[in-house]
Amino acid sequence: MGDQRSFQSLLVMLPLLMLLSKMSQLWAFPFSPSLDLDVMPRTTVFSKGMLGSIGFRGSSQNYSTLLLEEEAGLLYVGGRGALYALNTSNIATPANLTIDWDASPEQKKQCLNKGRNNQTECYNHIRFLQRYNETHLYVCGTNAFRPLCAYIDAEKFSFTSGFEEGRDRCPYDPAKGYTGLLIDGEMFTASQYEFRSSPDVRRNFPFPTLRTEEAPTRWLLEADFVGSVLLKESVNSSIGDDDKIYFFFTERSQEQIAYPSQTKVSRVARVCKTDWGGQRTLQRKWTTFLKARMMCSVPEYELHLNILRDVFVLQGRDAQSSIFYGVFGLEWKNIKASAICQYSFSDVHRVFEGPYMEVQDSKWREYTGKVPEPRPGSCITDLHRSQGINSSRDLPDNVLTFARRHPLMANQVHPKGMRPLMFKRSVNYVKIAVHKEPALDGNIYTVLFLGTDDGWLHRAVDIDGEMHIIEELQMFDKPQPIESMVISSVQRSIYVGSHSGLVQVPMSTCQRYTSCYDCLFARDPFCGWDGRVCVEISSRTQRANLTQDIMRGIRGCKENSGNVVHRRRSVMSGDDVLLQCELRSNLASPRWTLNGKELQGYGLNSGYRIGTDGLLIIGARTQQSGSYRCFAVENSVSILVYLYTVRVHTDPYFPVEPTATTNPTTVSSPTVFSSSSPTEQPLPSPPAPLPPGAEFQTYRHMEAVYISLVAVLGGLCLVLTVVLLYVSFCTRRAAHGRKFSQQGLQVLGGSERKRSSHFELKTISSHCNGRQCRQSISVPTFGDIGGFLQIVPGEGQMSPAKTPPLAPPLPMPPPLPNMDYANGLSATLPSVLRKMNGNSYMLLTQADPEGMSPLYHSFTEELNRILEKRKHTQLDVQPDESSI
Numbered sequence: 001m002g003d004q005r006s007f008q009s010l011l012v013m014l015p016l017l018m019l020l021s022k023m024s025q026l027w028a029f030p031f032s033p034s035l036d037l038d039v040m041p042r043t044t045v046f047s048k049g050m051l052g053s054i055g056f057r058g059s060s061q062n063y064s065t066l067l068l069e070e071e072a073g074l075l076y077v078g079g080r081g082a083l084y085a086l087n088t089s090n091i092a093t094p095a096n097l098t099i100d101w102d103a104s105p106e107q108k109k110q111c112l113n114k115g116r117n118n119q120t121e122c123y124n125h126i127r128f129l130q131r132y133n134e135t136h137l138y139v140c141g142t143n144a145f146r147p148l149c150a151y152i153d154a155e156k157f158s159f160t161s162g163f164e165e166g167r168d169r170c171p172y173d174p175a176k177g178y179t180g181l182l183i184d185g186e187m188f189t190a191s192q193y194e195f196r197s198s199p200d201v202r203r204n205f206p207f208p209t210l211r212t213e214e215a216p217t218r219w220l221l222e223a224d225f226v227g228s229v230l231l232k233e234s235v236n237s238s239i240g241d242d243d244k245i246y247f248f249f250t251e252r253s254q255e256q257i258a259y260p261s262q263t264k265v266s267r268v269a270r271v272c273k274t275d276w277g278g279q280r281t282l283q284r285k286w287t288t289f290l291k292a293r294m295m296c297s298v299p300e301y302e303l304h305l306n307i308l309r310d311v312f313v314l315q316g317r318d319a320q321s322s323i324f325y326g327v328f329g330l331e332w333k334n335i336k337a338s339a340i341c342q343y344s345f346s347d348v349h350r351v352f353e354g355p356y357m358e359v360q361d362s363k364w365r366e367y368t369g370k371v372p373e374p375r376p377g378s379c380i381t382d383l384h385r386s387q388g389i390n391s392s393r394d395l396p397d398n399v400l401t402f403a404r405r406h407p408l409m410a411n412q413v414h415p416k417g418m419r420p421l422m423f424k425r426s427v428n429y430v431k432i433a434v435h436k437e438p439a440l441d442g443n444i445y446t447v448l449f450l451g452t453d454d455g456w457l458h459r460a461v462d463i464d465g466e467m468h469i470i471e472e473l474q475m476f477d478k479p480q481p482i483e484s485m486v487i488s489s490v491q492r493s494i495y496v497g498s499h500s501g502l503v504q505v506p507m508s509t510c511q512r513y514t515s516c517y518d519c520l521f522a523r524d525p526f527c528g529w530d531g532r533v534c535v536e537i538s539s540r541t542q543r544a545n546l547t548q549d550i551m552r553g554i555r556g557c558k559e560n561s562g563n564v565v566h567r568r569r570s571v572m573s574g575d576d577v578l579l580q581c582e583l584r585s586n587l588a589s590p591r592w593t594l595n596g597k598e599l600q601g602y603g604l605n606s607g608y609r610i611g612t613d614g615l616l617i618i619g620a621r622t623q624q625s626g627s628y629r630c631f632a633v634e635n636s637v638s639i640l641v642y643l644y645t646v647r648v649h650t651d652p653y654f655p656v657e658p659t660a661t662t663n664p665t666t667v668s669s670p671t672v673f674s675s676s677s678p679t680e681q682p683l684p685s686p687p688a689p690l691p692p693g694a695e696f697q698t699y700r701h702m703e704a705v706y707i708s709l710v711a712v713l714g715g716l717c718l719v720l721t722v723v724l725l726y727v728s729f730c731t732r733r734a735a736h737g738r739k740f741s742q743q744g745l746q747v748l749g750g751s752e753r754k755r756s757s758h759f760e761l762k763t764i765s766s767h768c769n770g771r772q773c774r775q776s777i778s779v780p781t782f783g784d785i786g787g788f789l790q791i792v793p794g795e796g797q798m799s800p801a802k803t804p805p806l807a808p809p810l811p812m813p814p815p816l817p818n819m820d821y822a823n824g825l826s827a828t829l830p831s832v833l834r835k836m837n838g839n840s841y842m843l844l845t846q847a848d849p850e851g852m853s854p855l856y857h858s859f860t861e862e863l864n865r866i867l868e869k870r871k872h873t874q875l876d877v878q879p880d881e882s883s884i
Contacts, residue, residue: 038425041458041472042522042587043512050473051509056091056502058084058098062174063497064483065129067137070490076137077502078126083139085157088491091504097157101126103144111144121145125174128189130182136160138182140170145195147172168193169204177224181245183273190225190247199223201247201271201289210277213285217359219407223251223267227311230273231319231345242379243273244319246348248294248311248326254408255293255357255364259304262331266294266308268348268413272379272392279393281400287392290377292351292409296328296341299419305339307331312432314446320346325421325448327429338429340422340448340467341415351413352377356406366410372396376403422460422467428453431485433494435507437525440537440548445525447507449494451475451482457496457505461525463550470524475503492538510534516547516557521585521634523553554635566643571620573650580614581630581642588634590614595626620648 058079065078068088075091077084081102087093103111103124111122121144128140132151140149147166150159171178171191180189187204199220203210212219227248233241247269257265269291277284297304305328313324328339353375358367374384376399380391389395415421431451438444446462455476460469475482475496484497487507496503508526511534513519519527519534528537528546537546547556571577581590592599592608592615599608599615607624609616617624630642 039422039460039467039469040586041469042585043471044586045471045473045512047474047477050505051512052506054090054092054504056084056086056096056504057500058082059100062125062483062499063502065126066484066486066495066497067129067131068486068488068495069131070488073490075486075488075495076129077497078129078139078141080123080125083126083129083152083157086502088488088493091495091502099152099157099159101141101150101159103146107144107146110146114145116145121174123174124148127170127174127178128180130180132182133185138187140166142170142172142174145172147193168202168209177226177249179225179228179247181228181230183230183243183245186273188228188245188271190223190228190249192223199225199249199251201269201286203275208277208284210275210284210286212289213282213404213407217405217407219289219291220249221252221254223249225249226308227313229311229313229324231315231322233319236318240382240385242381244270244379245273246270246345248308248324250306250308262304262306264306264331266296266306266326266328267291268294270348270352274380275392277392278395278397278400281397282404285404287395287400287403288377288379289403289407290352290409291407292348293412294326294341294343295412295414296326296339296420298339298423305330305337305420309338309428309430310432312434314434314436320349323416325432325434326415327432327450328420329428336426336428338424338427338450339420340429340432340450342417342421343413343415348413351409351411355410357408357410358406364408367406372399372402374399376400376406417465421462421465422448427458429458431482433485433487435487435489437507439525439550440528440543440546441550443550445550447525449485449487451485451496453481454479455482455498457482457494459508461523461550463523468523470508470522473505475505476500492536508536510536514563515639517634517637517639518584520547520549520556521553521587521637523550525550529556552635554637564640564643566645568645568647570647570649571617573620573622573648575620577617577620577646578614579617579628579630579642579644579646581632583612583632583641585632585634588632591631591633591638593629593631594624617646620646622648622650624648 056077060079060082062080063077067076067078068074069076070088073088075086075088077086081100083099083101085097087096101124103122108118108122112118116122121142124141124143126139126141128138128149130138131154132138135154137152137154138149139152140147143166147170148163149166149169150163151161152158153160169180169187169189171193172195173192176192178189178191180187180191186206188202189204190199190201192199193202198214198218199222201212201220225247229246230243231246232243234243248267249269250264250266253263253265269289271286272288275286275288278287294308295304296306307329308326309329310327311324313322316322322345324343324345326341326343328341330337356367356371356376357364359365374387374389374395380389384390429450430453433449435447435449436444437447448458448460448462448467450458450460452458455474455478457473457475458469459471459473460467476498478500480498480500482496482498485494487494492507493504494507496505508524510519510524510527513522513524513527513534516529519529525548526536526538527534528540528543528548529535530540530546535546537543537548540546549555569577569579581592583590590610590612592610599610600606607618607621609618615628615630625646625648628642628644628646629640630644631638632641633639
């Protein structure tokens, strides 16, 4: 029986294990060469470095509903308890108009009595805001779980009459998915309206109202709607077709799918605008409702992103040439990943003209029987009218009965190219907006604006089927999901709303690119180089002198240099020194040369260590003096960005060299940074050298101090060892004859003591290729202490959240003079510590744990912590000056 249960459990877990295996392949590093969809943003711009951004923050929160009217130059905004009319040229203009519309205290009290959340739900959240006619807007709000709707006089921006009941037009819950359209005075919405109702697609007015069917076949199952659109297919139609409304949503899967671990699927549904329901069958129900599954998968790894988060429709000359973009994510909330898939409405139309699904033996299978005429779910055309069928009420009952039982199509809607347009790990895209921009090469490029769940905006361009993320912009200081987004082609701006406010940013900020290659490497369709600065192409009528290369990003620049920073470094022989090289582009890689010869340093024995932060010279030798150049390599082009002149001295009394210099033709005032602080520091005056006699006495005095300190620490460790052994002996005697509780096991060590402790070394770079590579290196050490010890550049204290070492805190030793004693004390100090000249770095070498006392590591860790802290207090604030 036990074997049978184990086998059944294995069968249940097998699909999940297979999926996890695929996921582990997908998340492995580095990526397989066949998967080229994980796109890295070229540059990262934090909120403090934004150019041309304008913020608006009213008295409300949750700016989730936007209505842009380009001709009037107004942006209508629906927040929590308020409505705003903002100037599109500058949303922060003081002349902005406001309507306060919060729920009454009585209604808020009733909301609380229903058990709703007073912090989020018991307010009036604006969910619907659209133009009703030439003079009025129509708005609906949740009104603390009792929805209301109203008309707004657009000219006066005020309510014109009393409020209307909104329970059939607006959801109760502000968190429920919702979409709606006002078309020729008719209101179409889709949501879960009431508290206990099922999701529904409705025409709310005029009479008769229509809705979806729930029995015997439920058309919607826990649907979460994200968008809708009207396609006017009646315009210039050769068959007298009707306009159609498309709805996009995610729902619980009804049919059998090949991935049992996934319970939801993405859908597109369609109804006809002039559908009036049936005469006897499907009375006041849709007769044209059809839905189909949308696929968005990474075929190399059989990874299926099944949650639809947002859509954007880009309408073409007609309905068949229109396309739409969908933002997809994974069903598991603890795994971040996003994909952008592009679809054609002509493909959607073909699926809706294909075979149906039906329920057979409680399972959905493809219907293979005869389909009645006229085709169920189709709109009224000239063919129907020639047969005497002028509206849906004239359809035969057998057609309507078939439509009731067959709302689902058998074929699936696949994206263009059968794969995502873009895939991104570790990011949840939640909003999308799309814009078409002509470039100098005559092509029109599609630019995608993608909002994330933590308040960033990615600006990407589709270049011949491959995505290039130009930049990522931090829209808000505090992480928060982007809730709304709309583009103004007239103002060349994009408006982004979130919980805390609204931000207006330009579509592109070309002035951010400071050199020709920086302008070209961006591959930004908005920008071109005019020989002096990077400018927006649309602002120039004469474009003959502009340079742009969207396809490759390399051609057009004559010079091969940018803003070169010159610095001088003087170091003592045997010291370690870091030559920083900050790269503005996340796509660039550093290349270092010494006196014109390229350096290849990846190990301690090579004498160099090359990373994204810079070049680390290990144990400097006289032959390592010379001219170091750092090149930023991007698109196979090397651009010189840093030039260091390094001198290695063997005499400890060499004179201090002058401050770093720069090339006056390229950089007027270089910024010099300390490795322990990202802010600009003034250059301190060098300390006067000590006399030889005092120098020798200071060395001898410090040696005696450290030898005494080590002796005291050794004595303390010995005493602590005896105490611990005595306590352990007494504890074991007291616990003899009874079982240890779980808490006692944890106190004495238990399974936690078996874990290796770690040092966590965080990168010191303030750039580190933008915010994409915030990662740490865990170096295992030996001992019984669990957890992690964080060694952070510029800090010498242990994080309070980590497990403290066994050794008690020790008093600080006397201050060191501003000199390097690493060589002189190497025989006395632990071998795991090495001081670096003028930089907050530690090099750790693995010690042999065998034969050592269990307290050895707690002693060395404590000593390292103290000396590391003191070292940071003694560091020169100017790394470009000699620290000798």
